[in-house]
Amino acid sequence: xxxxxxxxxxxxxxxxxxxxxxxxxxxxxxxxxxxxxxxxxxxxxxxxxxxxxxxxxxxxxxxxxxxxxxxxxxxxxxxxxxxxxxxxxxxxxxxxxxxxxxxxxxxxxxxxxxxxxxxxxxxxxxxxxxxxxxxxxxxxxxxxxxxxxxxxxxxxxxxxxxxxxxxxxxxxxxxxxxxxxxxxxxxxxxxxxxxxxxxxxxxxxxxxxxxxxxxxxxxxxxxxxxxxxxxxxxxxxxxxxxxxxxxxxxxxxxxxxxxxxxxxxxxxxxxxxxxxxxxxxxxxxxxxxxxxxxxxxxxxxxxxxxxxxxxxxxxxxxxxxxxxxxxxxxxxxxxxxxxxxxxxxxxxxxxxxxxxxxxxxxxxxxxxxxxxxxxxxxxxxxxxxxxxxxxxxxxxxxxxxxxxxxxxxxxxxxxxxxxxxxxxxxxxxxxxxxxxxxxxxxxxxxxxxxxxxxxxxxxxxxxxxxxxxxxxxxxxxxxxxxxxxxxxxxxxxxxxxxxxxxxxxxxxxxxxxxxxxxxxxxxxxxxxxxxxxxxxxxxxxxxxxxxxxxxxxxxxxxxxxxxxxxxxxxxxxxxxxxxxxxxxxxxxxxxxxxxxxxxxxxxxxxxxxxxxxxxxxxxxxxxxxxxxxxxxxxxxxxxxxxxxxxxxxxxxxxxxxxxxxxxxxxxxxxxxxxxxxxxxxxxxxxxxxxxxxxxxxxxxxxxxxxxxxxxxxxxxxxxxxxxxxxxxxxxxxxxxxxxxxxxxxxxxxxxxxxxxxxxxxxxxxxxxxxxxxxxxxxxxxxxxxxxxxxxxxxxxx
RNA sequence: GCCGCGGUGGUGGAAUGGUAUACACGUUGGACUUAAAAUCCAAUGGCGCAAGUCUUGUGGGUUCGACUCCCACCCGCGGCACCA
Numbered sequence: 001x002x003x004x005x006x007x008x009x010x011x012x013x014x015x016x017x018x019x020x021x022x023x024x025x026x027x028x029x030x031x032x033x034x035x036x037x038x039x040x041x042x043x044x045x046x047x048x049x050x051x052x053x054x055x056x057x058x059x060x061x062x063x064x065x066x067x068x069x070x071x072x073x074x075x076x077x078x079x080x081x082x083x084x085x086x087x088x089x090x091x092x093x094x095x096x097x098x099x100x101x102x103x104x105x106x107x108x109x110x111x112x113x114x115x116x117x118x119x120x121x122x123x124x125x126x127x128x129x130x131x132x133x134x135x136x137x138x139x140x141x142x143x144x145x146x147x148x149x150x151x152x153x154x155x156x157x158x159x160x161x162x163x164x165x166x167x168x169x170x171x172x173x174x175x176x177x178x179x180x181x182x183x184x185x186x187x188x189x190x191x192x193x194x195x196x197x198x199x200x201x202x203x204x205x206x207x208x209x210x211x212x213x214x215x216x217x218x219x220x221x222x223x224x225x226x227x228x229x230x231x232x233x234x235x236x237x238x239x240x241x242x243x244x245x246x247x248x249x250x251x252x253x254x255x256x257x258x259x260x261x262x263x264x265x266x267x268x269x270x271x272x273x274x275x276x277x278x279x280x281x282x283x284x285x286x287x288x289x290x291x292x293x294x295x296x297x298x299x300x301x302x303x304x305x306x307x308x309x310x311x312x313x314x315x316x317x318x319x320x321x322x323x324x325x326x327x328x329x330x331x332x333x334x335x336x337x338x339x340x341x342x343x344x345x346x347x348x349x350x351x352x353x354x355x356x357x358x359x360x361x362x363x364x365x366x367x368x369x370x371x372x373x374x375x376x377x378x379x380x381x382x383x384x385x386x387x388x389x390x391x392x393x394x395x396x397x398x399x400x401x402x403x404x405x406x407x408x409x410x411x412x413x414x415x416x417x418x419x420x421x422x423x424x425x426x427x428x429x430x431x432x433x434x435x436x437x438x439x440x441x442x443x444x445x446x447x448x449x450x451x452x453x454x455x456x457x458x459x460x461x462x463x464x465x466x467x468x469x470x471x472x473x474x475x476x477x478x479x480x481x482x483x484x485x486x487x488x489x490x491x492x493x494x495x496x497x498x499x500x501x502x503x504x505x506x507x508x509x510x511x512x513x514x515x516x517x518x519x520x521x522x523x524x525x526x527x528x529x530x531x532x533x534x535x536x537x538x539x540x541x542x543x544x545x546x547x548x549x550x551x552x553x554x555x556x557x558x559x560x561x562x563x564x565x566x567x568x569x570x571x572x573x574x575x576x577x578x579x580x581x582x583x584x585x586x587x588x589x590x591x592x593x594x595x596x597x598x599x600x601x602x603x604x605x606x607x608x609x610x611x612x613x614x615x616x617x618x619x620x621x622x623x624x625x626x627x628x629x630x631x632x633x634x635x636x637x638x639x640x641x642x643x644x645x646x647x648x649x650x651x652x653x654x655x656x657x658x659x660x661x662x663x664x665x666x667x668x669x670x671x672x673x674x675x676x677x678x679x680x681x682x683x684x685x686x687x688x689x690x691x692x693x694x695x696x697x698x699x700x701x702x703x704x705x706x707x708x709x710x711x712x713x714x715x716x717x718x719x720x721x722x723x724x725x726x727x728x729x730x731x732x733x734x735x736x737x738x739x740x741x742x743x744x745x746x747x748x749x750x751x752x753x754x755x756x757x758x759x760x761x762x763x764x765x766x767x768x769x770x771x772x773x774x775x776x777x778x779x780x781x782x783x784x785x786x787x788x789x790x791x792x793x794x795x796x797x
Numbered sequence: 798g799c800c801g802c803g804g805u806g807g808u809g810g811a812a813u814g815g816u817a818u819a820c821a822c823g824u825u826g827g828a829c830u831u832a833a834a835a836u837c838c839a840a841u842g843g844c845g846c847a848a849g850u851c852u853u854g855u856g857g858g859u860u861c862g863a864c865u866c867c868c869a870c871c872c873g874c875g876g877c878a879c880c881a
Contacts, residue, residue: 211801212801212802213800213801213802213875213876214801216800216801216876217800217801217875217876217877219800220799220800220801220876220877221876221877223877223880225880225881227881237881238880238881239881240880240881241881252881291879293879316879317879318879318881319879319881320879320880320881322880323880323881324880324881328881329881330881331881335881336798336879337879337881338881340879406880406881407880408877408880526875526876529875529876530876530877600809600810600820600821601809601810601821601822602809602810603810606802607803607810608874608875609809609810610809612808612809612822614822614823615808615809615821615822615823617822618820618821618822619821621821621836622821624836628836663809663810663811663820663821664810664811664812664819664820666820666821667810667811667819667820667821668819668820669820670820670821671819671820674820734816736815736816737816738815738816738861738862740861740862741815741860741861741862742862743816746816772848781861782861783815783861783862785815788815788816789815789816789862791815791861791862792861793861793862
């Protein structure tokens with residue numbers, strides 16, 4: 001046998017696959033299985049993260065194919081976005097040219113992974129064939145009142161010169177460039193995702209298999225809380241604790257509250273206006289960092305509808321404009337923030353709930369738990385939950401309030417003041433107002449010729465020919481919307497478009513989607529827990545309401561893969577200089593060894609671990625030994641013991657790949673190789689089976705060896721080996737003997753003795769090592785777990 | 798602060814309540830070699846010559862038996878956070 005040199009075989013094998021169109025998709029065949037990996041942004045550089053995602057998904061897809069499924073494993077590109085503009089400005093190349101060149105470059109890089117996806121259903125989101133349908137979806141949203149325009153304070157990144165969605169703000173900074181986010185008043189388009197808040201909430205036992213951590217994070221983000229709206233004169237507040245209303249000793253408005261100006265007394269005017277002004281100049285980050293309470297009395301009072309006391313109205317920036325009504329009833333005895341505020345400004349504190357923790361702590365802090373009502377008129381003596389219900393009912397009956405479900409989730413702002421994205425299909429006419437572009441005029445094509453250097457205004461406005469149009473209604477002079485859509489719009493439905501990327505008259509093929517959707521398994525990163533995966537769930541539910549699909553969820557199972565860290569254990573980053581380039585790893589060790597390392601070096605799902613390049617010698621040596629084992633293959637029959645081993649490994653490998661436990665699947669294969677290596681000769685049957693089990697992980701070497709064995713066709717079209725039940729039972733079984741729970745001996749027994757406890761007991765008691773232990777004590781109890789363990793429980797004489 | 802995940806050899810990591818440390822990396826010794834690399838064989842949690850004994854973040858509990866279940870705590874990672 002020649003030497004194992006990956007470089008010599010991998011390119012050859014990859015060429016063969018392409019030539020034979022081994023992974024070409026045929027969606028008409030039965031037994032579909034849709035494997036999806038988050039499509040990549042075409043940066044021009046395939047990094048370790050891409051490699052990790054796609055190698056993992058590919059191992060799984062190849063396994064499913066061997067199991068006989070008609071696997072659909074498409075790939076494409078998330079091709080709109082800011083980096084194209086930045087690169088274009090820097091390199092003086094048009095974003096379109098830069099992007100499309102990168103797409104080609106990355107396809108080549110993807111090729112060296114030896115992955116089994118094809119681009120024959122490819123989606124490239126920057127092409128009009130695709131973004132036309134973003135625009136169409138926008139128009140459907142508009143029709144259903146789910147798209148609306150609002151001038152509002154928005155998250156603004158100075159660096160990127162654009163608005164960011166709430167999900168795009170990380171710790172007060174831009175997710176893309178890390179610049180501090182400021183609030184800026186901008187006219188924006190929004191998708192009303194809040195209408196779907198309830199539907200987007202995960203139930204305790206969901207119908208699909210998505211990670212707990214993701215579901216919790218999304219539910220948290222949606223942030224449902226049930227409470228009441230209560231009127232104090234004509235000021236409305238939201239509270240989750242109407243039971244504590246007798247303890248509401250003042251009201252607090254946010255500095256931006258619309259009714260604030262009407263409440264300011266002459267006396268307080270200067271102070272309040274100054275406060276509002278200062279609050280307005282504080283950035284979001286400053287407000288959040290400085291948690292010291294500040295505020296001013298407005299000079300007005302309102303009546304507490306239940307206690308009927310007049311209580312003062314204050315303004316303070318600890319009350320947020322964007323949540324509830326932007327005004328609160330302050331209950332200092334039972335809310336920590338209100339308590340802190342009342343202490344600082346000497347406001348009245350009235351306890352209305354007596355809790356367990358009360359006695360020792362009553363003066364020092366607020367008590368937020370449930371308890372028994374006091375100081376609450378006719379509600380005294382009730383439990384706080386009873387009082388909550390009764391007081392709410394009272395308020396509703398007397399038109400003083402209403403039941404309210406409040407969500408933390410905000411509507412999704414989709415306007416971006418940038419060039420490289422989907423134009424928003426809206427026209428502004430001086431006479432007709434906001435006019436949607438008629439569907440038959442789609443797509444609104446993105447013009448090539450614009451000034452896309454950032455100036456704080458939308459670059460599209462710089463192209464006179466494009467921006468000026470005739471109004472579709474009155475045919476008068478009008479202007480287009482110059483903003484483009486958030487690229488998360490693109491990625492919210494690309495998996496539907498994969499089915500029929502060339503379809504011209506429909507957003508996607510509805511009948512085909514019935515057959516192929518949902519995605520069976522979706523591989524991606526946990527960084528999309530709150531963005532992409534939430535938006536795409538929203539789109540799916542919207543599509544359902546449009547009658548395009550009957551699915552509630554688009555993916556049956558979601559796998560959040562782990563994170564590959566640099567060799568120093570830190571996140572890979574250019575600035576830390578710890579970036580590992582997968583191309584170089586492939587050159588050094590071969591794609592197969594790198595794939596096995598990906599599968600083996602840590603649990604694939606949910607973990608994180610450092611990539612230590614030298615350790616790939618392990619997987620490499622493993623493959624080399626598989627290669628060299630070829631010389632031991634002979635025309636012999638496997639023994640029964642061989643078959644027992646084989647069946648055990650087939651079972652383990654299959655179950656582990658199915659459960660995305662790639663590391664233990666590889667370990668099982670290594671274990672088996674060790675077993676086979678110790679033999680003089682290895683049967684064809686064992687070797688062929690080993691190659692098939694290994695094929696999802698190391699597709700090249702197994703294909704080559706399959707050919708060298710003189711086998712017909714590709715190994716990747718073989719059936720996954722069937723398990724023979726009769727070989728799963730060993731002839732001899734080891735029973736562990738314990739005395740008082742401590743291991744003292746092993747018994748090797750014939751398997752037919754397994755259920756005969758007296759025999760095993762006798763054997764155990766006969767063991768010299770056991771006898772030594774029970775010499776001076778009495779065995780009072782024997783526990784026997786068939787096939788596993790026998791435990792002798794003793795007592796001192 | 799709240800939510801989620803985790804803490805096991807020198808390292809990455811295995812273990813349906815039933816032999817803790819599979820598999821791999823590393824290390825050490827040996828074979829081969831003029832030599833080195835590569836390869837192959839062996840050893841490898843701690844203490845002990847050994848019989849043994851101790852060991853899964855800490856402390857309790859349940860159990861014949863706990864890495865696994867329960868309670869309290871400590872530490873790390875990720876997310877959210879003045880959300881009323």
